[in-house]
Every structure is written in structure tokens, then in C-alpha cells.
Amino acid sequence: MATMTAAERREQEKAAFDAYMDECPTHQLMGIIGNKWSMLVLTELARGTRRYAEVSRALPGVSAKMLTQTLRSLERDGLVARSVTPSVPVQVEYTLTLLGERIVPLLTSIKEWAGRHIDEINASRERYDGTPERGGEPDHTV
């Protein structure tokens, strides 16, 4: 059983790593909040219960498809609760669940870090993008 080439070993390691990645809680969490609209929707719902159209209005860039998809996803993950009132035009309300409220502080942390450091990141990007042809520039601007 120890008869295994290095290539086979690598294969196995990779497969194991892939399996690990699929189960990696962090990676799963990033899949949840890493997409374009989740954080925005969560942030809006953190302000209070909202109806579908209210969320839509708060996020002028979102299409109906993406909003529904995001909301469904968050509902499936147990972060958002959906309740339907069967009135004449049906009324659907979205609220943060307990779990959903528990993620808000984390979102706030992320937003705060972003706010505090994004300037530095953008400065770095400009340096990286803008100075490839002028190699002599000293780093005193940093």
C-alpha cells in the first residue's frame, strides 16, 4: 500500500484539500456574505423589517432576480425569515433571524476595517499600477 508515486501522493493530498475546502466553515461563510448583495441586504434588514419592494428601493442597483436569489439564499442559511401575509396584494416581509442579528457585529467589523484602511489600499494600488515605467522614483511618498 505504500507503493505510491509522488504524483499520486499529490493527487490524494489535493483531493483531501478540496474536500476540506468544501467543508471549511470560513469558506462557506465567505460564500454566503461574499457575494454582491448579501451584505447590503443584511445591512438593510438590520435597520428593521422590510417588505420586498422596500429592500428593492433601498438598493437601486439590484435586479428582481438577484434580490430574490439573495433573499432566498439568506433564508436558506437561516439568517433571514420570510413571512407572507395573504392579504389582497400579498404582503411579504423579511426580518433578520436571531442568527442573522448575530452576524451584524461581524459585518460591522468588516465595514469598519474597510473604512479605516481602504485609502491605504487604494494608494498602494495606484503606486502599483502607475509606476511600472518610472522605476527610479524613491519611496519617500509612502
Next chain:
Amino acid sequence: MATMTAAERREQEKAAFDAYMDECPTHQLMGIIGNKWSMLVLTELARGTRRYAEVSRALPGVSAKMLTQTLRSLERDGLVARSVTPSVPVQVEYTLTLLGERIVPLLTSIKEWAGRHIDEINASRERYDGTPERGGEPDHTV
């Protein structure tokens, strides 16, 4: 100038929102750490300076292309520093910058939250995926 249809108003709001989104620090940050390998690479480098092949070995699932791309991206964002030693086979080392080290606690927060709540999320997903056909089930399981 106030002559504007509701549709035009919406158009403008949407354009403004899109512009806002592009500059939104949080959204930018998610673009940085939200992709597949950034957090893993950052985490590995948080353990210490690593050479290209060392990072590659630590992350058996990553292809050379993606590793280079991720590393370049992080370098551009000023989170990682790349230093080349022109020895016979060139030696390239990657280290976290000061800014890179400042993001580590945030990454840790994310990982901790994920670790503490992923079970609940997965339970919710199983409930959501597994009970569509049995509608009569009361909610006492929640």
C-alpha cells in the same frame, strides 16, 4: 429641470448607486478577501515568510496561475510584499506587510464566527432543502 419621468429618476438613482458601490470600501474589501484563495494565502503568510513553492505546498488545491494571481493581487493591494533574491535559481519570498498584518485579526474574527455558527447554518440548510414536500410539519423544531 424638474421635468423628469419616474423612470428617468430611477435610472439616475441606479447610476448613482452603482457609482457608490464601486467606491464602497466594504465592497472593495470583499473583492479582495472574498475570492477563493486570498484568505488561505493570507493565513499561511501570517504564519511567517514563505517562498512561492512553500505556499503552493501548503495549499495543495491551488494552481500556479491562481496562486500567482492571488499573490499579485495582494501585493497590489499592499497586503503582501514580494522580494526577489537573485541567486542561481531565483528565490522569491512573500511576507505580510504592516497593512497585511493588520487585516489578520479581522480574518480571525471571520473564522471564529464561521466556526461558531456554521453548524446552525448547515442545520438550517438541511431543513430548507429537506422539508419542501412535507408541508404539514409544525415549527416546533425551530
Next chain:
DNA sequence: CAGTATCCGTGCTGATACTG
């Protein structure tokens, strides 16, 4: 109002092959 259905472009991601 609150969605669903469909089509489609872009970009992220990866496999493979090649290089100084």
C-alpha cells in the same frame, strides 16, 4: 405587490503546456 422564467455576457477559475 412579489415574484418567476429565459437568455446571455463577463469573469472567475482551472488544466495544460511552455520559459528564464
Next chain:
DNA sequence: CAGTATCAGCACGGATACTG
């Protein structure tokens, strides 16, 4: 060793049209 280059798949996201 540390990449680069090219090709290809597919999921993400969006525009548009339609529905109970």
C-alpha cells in the same frame, strides 16, 4: 524555482418579459 501564456468551462450576475 518561479513563474507566463493559452484555452476552455461554468457560475455569477443582469436585462427583459411574463405571472398569480
